[in-house]
Amino acid sequence: MITLPEKTVERLCKYRRVLYNTISAGKQHIFSHELANLLQITPVQVRRDIMLIGYSGTLRKGYDIKDLISLIGNILDTPEGQKAAIIGLGNLGSSILTYFNGKRAKLSIIAAFDIDPQKTNRVFGGVQCYPVDRLEEVIKAQGIRLAILTVPANQSPDIVEVLAMSGVKGIMNFTPKALHVPDNIYLEEYDMVTSMEKVAYFIKQN
Amino acid sequence: MITLPEKTVERLCKYRRVLYNTISAGKQHIFSHELANLLQITPVQVRRDIMLIGYSGTLRKGYDIKDLISLIGNILDTPEGQKAAIIGLGNLGSSILTYFNGKRAKLSIIAAFDIDPQKTNRVFGGVQCYPVDRLEEVIKAQGIRLAILTVPANQSPDIVEVLAMSGVKGIMNFTPKALHVPDNIYLEEYDMVTSMEKVAYFIKQN
């Protein structure tokens, strides 16, 4: 499978989410304009995305929801599921942990790390918390490929280095500091302070 | 001032953040390539952004950091500061509240809302928590223009309607559900589950 555009991948996640709701409401087929309405986007966009993943609908009925869900699953998931770790179990870290886990069948946080000895060697939200100096060992042993960074900003560069050595392939950075990662690591910056400031800017003038 | 591209606004927030660090480290001028390094972007991008805000550097010294900070401040901030409210004080909501407040001088969360009577009429992280049915009243009285939505997904549509009536101009949506907002409201979707799935997709192969 050729790699899909980033924006299309994001929308596929969202399609799947609303398709689950739709199917449990008893519908079996859906038109592009219905799906578009649910996500507040245009029908053309929906059709283009579906074209990109090589699926075809039927004219009278639209798209078969079950087929679409399982096709999107093939694209987004791996059969065994993917494993993530969260590094930094402060306020934000632990609420992300509980918020996220259980939301996706094939993607879950299976390990947590912190420096605080009060937190390590305990279980939070069903997940074992290890001391940070065991990062490499645990990540390698468990085959973790995705790391969620919620440590204080000044600690992130060192940790990134260890993550890279440990075989992590993707990092979600909640730290308000631009990370320098090797080319072979996919980085997603998730900086809510910047996002808030952006919103604030765009609502400045009445 | 003509409205700036979205991506440029995001970077301006980040420029300002690192410029504060740079100036407290004793530097007074900075070259585009230095600023670019700090943010892991290209020098051309930095120069283009600075061009867009109508500032000019000098050839031998680069940009005057103080000037740049105050110019960015003029662009991003309002003199009085902007006020935000957070709606939903669950795990995620309260950690966002404490994480965010104090990070920016001209932008702060000054009110919180929840349905749970255990939480209302108390103070969290220095912020008063009101019952949701006082949304409109409080938002109007305090002149709040930005709302952060961290309620369970099924409650969001109703709340958006009230927010719109109350004069809110921008919404940050942490809810995993596409919101339908009127045209005059700026919406920022902040969906970490989708972002995680996206990262997971891009690290699938190899």
Added chain:
DNA sequence: AAGTGTGAACCTCTTCACAGCA
């Protein structure tokens, strides 16, 4: 008539390439 599938135009953002300056 009311859908889907898609080439082409369009828009936004980034990068190239280079003129100009101290």
Added chain:
DNA sequence: TGCTGTGAAGAGGTTCACACTT
């Protein structure tokens, strides 16, 4: 020589417009 400022090209994403199908 080593920087800034910027027109123009390029890349990525969205929308238009319309052919096609039942």
